[in-house]
Amino acid sequence: MNHFKDLDPLLHSQLRLAIMSLLMSVKSAEFVHIKEKTGATAGNLSVQIDKLSKADYIQVTKSFKGKKPLTTCKITKVGINAFEEYVNALKQYIN
Amino acid sequence: MNHFKDLDPLLHSQLRLAIMSLLMSVKSAEFVHIKEKTGATAGNLSVQIDKLSKADYIQVTKSFKGKKPLTTCKITKVGINAFEEYVNALKQYIN
DNA sequence: TTAATTAGGTTTATATTATAAACTACTTTA
């Protein structure tokens, strides 16, 4: 068996992986929804969303729902590729 | 309402996962062999082996090969179970 | 009308973790 391929450190984090996994299966998701699905605290989620956004793995849109702020996330093509590559690399470890 | 199962933090680390993955497929492995297969530095490997050992995921035997020290690692039943549970949980994220 | 509470976040401080550098102890080679 070959040397183990590196795992993208941005994706090899439980919360960020959960966010990405969620976003892989929907068109887009709101901050509060992601928070509920992942069980993360708002602070932690905010930081991790920011990291994914800065890597261009997700696109973040800030608007308002009525009078409340609304943060919406959507996975990008770059993010989809990164996720798929990560899953691929990971299979080397778990199969 | 946590849809994502927690990932064992001891296994959710690239190097420790590689070590465990390797040990899942062999009866036992020597320190130097693991070092080569994983590409890790000796220092890092030493630390991570120690962590896995303290959790009873692997059993570490120190002896000598001729006059050189020889560290041999072997996965335990506890380690096998943890690995399998980890892989199972992970599938929730990547499928 | 003011005070407290809630919603939806962000910022910052701290705890945890991973990693490399430095070190130990011994052996082999020139």
Added chain:
DNA sequence: TAAAGTAGTTTATAATATAAACCTAATTAA
């Protein structure tokens, strides 16, 4: 016998994850 190599361990630091504290605006209660 000095230098280099082997097989690791210990320790210092960089990186990361996380929670606590904070912010702004809107509601609700007194």
